[in-house]
Amino acid sequence: QSALTQPPSASGSPGQSVTISCTGTSSDVGGYNYVSWYQQYPGKAPKLMIFEVNKRPSGVPDRFSGSKSGNTASLTVSGLQAEDEADYYCTSYAGSNNLVFGGGTKLTVL
Amino acid sequence: EVQLVQSGAEVKKPGESLRISCKGSGYSFSSYWISWVRQMPGKGLEWMGRIDPSDSYTSYSPSFQGHVTVSADKSLSTTYLQWSSLKASDTAMYYCARQRRIAAVLSGMDIWGQGTTVTVSS
Numbered sequence: 001q002s003a004l005t006q007p008p009s010a011s012g013s014p015g016q017s018v019t020i021s022c023t024g025t026s027s028d029v030g031g032y033n034y035v036s037w038y039q040q041y042p043g044k045a046p047k048l049m050i051f052e053v054n055k056r057p058s059g060v061p062d063r064f065s066g067s068k069s070g071n072t073a074s075l076t077v078s079g080l081q082a083e084d085e086a087d088y089y090c091t092s093y094a095g096s097n098n099l100v101f102g103g104g105t106k107l108t109v110l
Numbered sequence: 111e112v113q114l115v116q117s118g119a120e121v122k123k124p125g126e127s128l129r130i131s132c133k134g135s136g137y138s139f140s141s142y143w144i145s146w147v148r149q150m151p152g153k154g155l156e157w158m159g160r161i162d163p164s165d166s167y168t169s170y171s172p173s174f175q176g177h178v179t180v181s182a183d184k185s186l187s188t189t190y191l192q193w194s195s196l197k198a199s200d201t202a203m204y205y206c207a208r209q210r211r212i213a214a215v216l217s218g219m220d221i222w223g224q225g226t227t228v229t230v231s232s
Contacts, residue, residue, distance in 0.1 A: 036218035045205055045225055046155065051218030089155050093216050097169035104154040
């Protein structure tokens with residue numbers, strides 16, 4: 001199984017919106033509504049931001065939203081804040097008890 | 111507080127064996143699967159596999175099948191990740207994470223351990 005494809009980097013100014021894509025295949029992203037997104041600061045453990053495409057865990061700001069169309073899932077961060085600068089990873093269920101990660105996207109707040 | 115606490119950093123030589131641990135607290139440990147995730151230096155996250163602590167049933171990513179073993183002791187609320195013969199390429203940070211699921215379908219990982227650094231060098 002191959003890793004999901006994410007852009008290496010994304011950026012936006014404070015207050016703007018930015019969208020990060022996560023492209024897979026019909027065997028993972030396109031085949032299941034089990035896409036999750038994680039935020040990771042340098043030297044820290046990842047944090048779950050979105051699960052099952054568009055659900056937010058308790059405590060995650062509603063500035064973070066998820067969606068999916070076909071084989072591509074997206075994470076949108078609205079009203080960018082300096083604290084949003086981090087690495088973001090997507091995962092998808094890939095069948096047969098497997099999960100696959102994306103390569104990660106470094107989000108820079110300009 | 112719901113948390114996963116991992117064992118401390120390890121420095122090993124190639125060919126040595128190793129077992130690292132992940133202890134859960136604050137929730138019904140046997141009710142949630144645990145996944146293990148690797149992050150090599152400067153690289154992204156990779157899902158290695160998962161275990162159901164209630165019956166120790168495991169499932170591995172094809173990339174890690176046969177290279178590592180995941181086990182659990184539900185009486186200790188602890189899961190383990192072990193290697194029988196380490197290689198330099200096993201040098202990485204390893205995270206355990208509580209795995210949400212719908213039946214047997216893996217969803218998000220909502221609680222993460224702090225990570226265990228493994229360094230393999232001669």
